[in-house]
Structures are given as C-alpha cells and as structure tokens.
Amino acid sequence: MNKKTLFMVMAVILIGVFAITGCGQQTEKSPAGTDSDVIKIGVYEPLTGASAAGGQMTLEGIKLANEMYPEVLGKKIELVIEDNKTDKTEAANAVSRLIEKHEVSAIIGSYGSSLSMGGGPVARDAGVPVVGCSPTNPLVTLDNEYYFRVCFIDPFQGKVVAKYAYESLGAKTAAIIMDASNDYSVGLSNFFKKAFIEFTGDENCIVAELKYKTGDQDFTGQLTSIKELKPDVVFAPGNYGESAILIKQARELGIESVFMGGDTWEAPEFLDIGEAAVEGAIFSTHYTEEAPVTEVSGEFLKAFKEKYSGNEANAFAALGFDAYLVVRDAIERAGSADPQAIRDALAETKGFKGATGIITLDENGDAEKSAVIKKVEGGKFVFVGVVDPE
C-alpha cells in the first residue's frame, strides 16, 4: 500500500466515522405545543448493543405500567422511546433528543450506570428530572439533583454479596475480575472489595484484581493467572454476555471457584450462553417472584404474565414498572407537567408502594431497598434469600 492510498484509506475511515456519529441529528420541532392534552415521558434504554436484554426487559415493564395506568391529571401519557445503543455518548444524545426534540416532561432510564452517567448531566443542565430503573452506581445521582432511582445502590449491593460469600459460603479469599469500561462493574467491584476485607479482617483476602473491557470475548489470559491462586470465590460483575463467556472459559481452564456477580446477570441470555458452566453462579438482584413484597407486586406479576406469557417476570421489568409509577405519582402530586414541579414532587416521594417494595427517595434521590440473592440451579434462577438494608 503506498502513501497515497494509505492517506485515502484514512480519509475514508474518518468520513465513515463522521457518518455514523452524525446521523439522526436533524431535528424537527414537534408541532405539539405545551397546552396539548398529552404528557410526554421520555424513555432512554439500551435496546441494542451489549446491554440490550436488560434494556428490553426494563422497557417491557415500563410499557406494561403505561398500559395499566395510561393517564394522569386527565391527560394521556405518551411514552417517547429512544435507544441509547449501550453507548455512553449515545445516551447523552438520546437524552438531549428527548428534551429538545420531543420536549418531554420527565425521563425514565437507563439500565446501566455508565449510560445513566452519560445522560445525567444533559438532563440536569436542561432541568428535566430523570428516574433510573436499575443504575446502581452511587455516582449516578450524586451531585445531580435531577436524577432519582427506584433501586438500591452498589455500596449496599457489594456488601450483600461480600456478606453472603463470607457467611454462607465460608469464603476466605476472593479474586475480582471487572469490566474496566463499565462504571457499574468497577464501582461494584470496589464496594465488594471493601466489604469483603471488612468481613474477613484480612488485608490480603483479595488475591487478584484483573480487568477486561466490554466487547472482549477472550478472557483466558486473565483467568489463567487466577487459576493457580485458587480463590474461594471469583467476583466478576459485568454484562451478562461477557460474564457468561468468562465463566465458561474459567470452567474450561479448570477453575473451580464459586462465581459471584451483581444484578446484571439476571437475563435469560446469561443461562443460554453460559449453559452448564454457570451452574452454581450466585448474584444479588432487586426483586423476586417468590417473595412479593407489596400488593402492587401481585398486580404486576399477574399483568406481566398476561401480557408476556412466554417470559419470566424479572427484576428489570419490575423496576421499569415502578419507575413509571413513581413518575406518574410525582406528576399527579405536582399537578402539572412542568419538569421543575415534577422534580420537586419526586424529591418528596415517600412510602410509595411499588412492585419491588416500598420506595422512599433519600436526599441523594436513591431508594433504600432490600436485595435478593439468587443462584443458578438446573438452568434456572433460584431464589436463595432476602437481605434487608441496615
């Protein structure tokens, strides 16, 4: 390849990059004015990409809630759905599209802490409130008074998993493999590490801390160095797809440690891809069918089974369901579709009965809720126990 062609190739690649990032930017002002009889709620979720299953499960819950409670203040609620493509930049774009093009009153989303952290500042600067369904990293709502969430946060989740490892599994040593490009995975790993050191009282109980990044398919390099360390547990939170392949490769290499993770593992794809290798994997999540907590849980379960008969009710659908109801409740209490008024009403949310539990938002906008421990057994997610917050 000579210099001239090389230059041309580079030019073409650059044009290509601009072409993909630049498309879909032209906006048309929607004709609907503010006085219309619809209230628009934006939704930004990863409907494609590495977290697609999570985003789609959440969306099912949101849509279900919208069907059951389609109105507020005598007006129809219209959902405007944007795909953030499991990409931080796309998430920011999606939020600004929702605000500028569709002029939504409030936003719901997103599965994945990194994605929520991409969208958060945009919403804050525009003064539009967002309610997250399952982003668990504390930084999502910290210093952002417009971001709320209906789930617990990772300092708690990390502690729950560490406690289970120490008390129920009797683990003394752990290795951590995190997805360094995923804020959720990095944050949760750090909280797990802190809690596990506290429980064991041993500074050296974390025998290895290794990294990979979203999209990697080969983890044998990292896993081989864990093999000879023989930790009791391996904590590997991350996207279900990568995690399932990681565990599979670990078993192929002969690693026998128990694998533990967080709420993202609760996706049918985790079982499909991981097959027999993920048997015995343990993780924490938000919700379980086995222990419905409020009367709304029962209502949600019944409606979910009717609408999506083929699918299991899952934590993400339940959280999507709750996020919608919390927003609707705030609009009702605010008595208007003004984003600022909705924000103020959201901040006051107290004792709201959702499908996943009683939701009270604290000064950071976080919900304090119990965590559920689940285990993979016989190709299914099996309920192990509930851990309440202290």
Next chain:
Amino acid sequence: MNFQLFLQNLANGISLGSLYALIAIGYTMVYGILRFINFAHGEIIMLATYFVYFGILIFSMPWWLAFIFSIILTSLLGMGIEKVAYKPLRDSPRISILISAIGVSFLIQNLSLVIFGGRPKAFCQPSIFTKMVTFGNVKITSITFITPIIAGILLYFVTYLVNNTKTGMAMRATAKDFDTAKLMGIDIDKIISLTFTLGSALAAVGGIMWGLRYPQIHPFIGTMPGLKCFIAAVVGGIGNIPGAVLGGFMLGIMEIMLVAFLPGLTGYRDAFAFVLLIIILLVRPTGILGEKIAEKV
C-alpha cells in the same frame, strides 16, 4: 509465573491466534487477487453465525447441516454483494469500491440490527468442540486443536487452488491486469465472482469457528474480529496467504501474553493490535512475508 502457566497461556494464545488466522485467510485472498480490502468481511462473518443460529432454531437442523447450510448461504450472499455493490464500480477508481465496501458493511450491520434485534443470542456448542484435553496442569479444549487443523487445510487448499489450477492461474492473471487477462480469453467477471464466493465461504468457516469458541452472537460481533484479522493479514503481508496465517497466530499469542504478563495493560489490548499495525506499516509496509511489488499508481 511457572512453566506450566506459560504453556497454558501459549495454548490460549494459539486458540485465539488460530481463529484470527482462519479469518485472515479470506481477507488476504480477496486482496491478493483483486487488490481490494473487503471491509464487509466482518459483517459476512457475523451473518454466517446468524445463519447457523436460524438454521438450528427455525429448520431444526443438526449442527453439522446448519454449518454447511450457513457456508453455502454465505457464499451466495458474498456473490450477491459483489454483483450489486462492487461490479458496477469495476472501472471506477479503486477508492470508490472501498467506499462501497464500507457502505455495505454499515448496511449489513444495521439491517441485521433491525431484522435480528440487538439482544445477544447464544451460539450452539456441540459437545465435540468443548471436550477438555488435559496435559498435566494445562487444559485445552478440543476446538483449540480443530481450528488450527481447519486453518491448515484451508491454507493448503487455497494455496493449491491459486498456484496449481487453471482457475488459480486465471485468478493470478486477473490480479496482474484486468484488460490483458480479458484479452487472453479469461472471463474476469466469473473469476472475480468466484473469488468473492470463495472469500465469503472462508469467512463463513471463520465465523462458525469464532462462534463455537465465543458463543455469543449479535450484529456487531464481526466488527472487532474483522479489524483484528485485517491487521493480522497486513502484519503477515497482505495478499500473502501463508503470511495471513502467520500474522493471525502472532497477533493472538501476543495479545494473550500481553494480558497474562502485563495485567495492568489489559485495557490496551485492542489498542495494542492497532499500534502493531502502525509499526508494521512504518517499518515493513509489505508485512513479514510480503514481497516488494512495484505497483502501478
């Protein structure tokens, strides 16, 4: 790091490298004959994995039949892409075909996203490919043996075809000069079409082996392997078929060793491959096994 651990890492590297090698063969063959980088190669790989998936899911084929079905369908698709996107541009400057290839790549990617959906799906793994072989403390899955064997067979087959058959001679003649080849009575349309069909079949084999090793498929699954194998082909000397295999193995082993010995640099794994590409282009633009060819500009 003891010796057994090193061997395990080496085995892991060979496993990854053989996949790169397999895919790079298809890349380099198309380039070698048409002097054109098929940027849609990664997407053809991705489609091949989906064809297997649907073959099994919808037509409930046994896995081996699904593999054959996928290879045939992918080959036909490659032929179709050539007819629609590349053939009309045959007399245009080479850069137009390149742009067309990038267009095809995005088209297939986004079309797949719409048709197949973005949720990753599980690729089937027949147990014959996941059997464990243990040497002392070193564990190797059977696919680690199967992939290099397939890569070797295809390497032999393609080299033989290009160097020892009449069709191969026509391919080489076409590579040298379209017009002269035409004057010599070669049906260059047929030869180019055949090259693409063959290239796509090779991509399909690569894609299937990739899916067997990393059983998660989604519409973007071909992008990274596509780029990495392009790098492997350039490192080995683009257009040179044994070079592609060598480049693939080198890249795979180096990547694994980077992660194993310098865990702090794990995040730069992909960046490392591109740095390698830049270094090769600067130091030895023709690649390790590539010959210096005086090219007409």
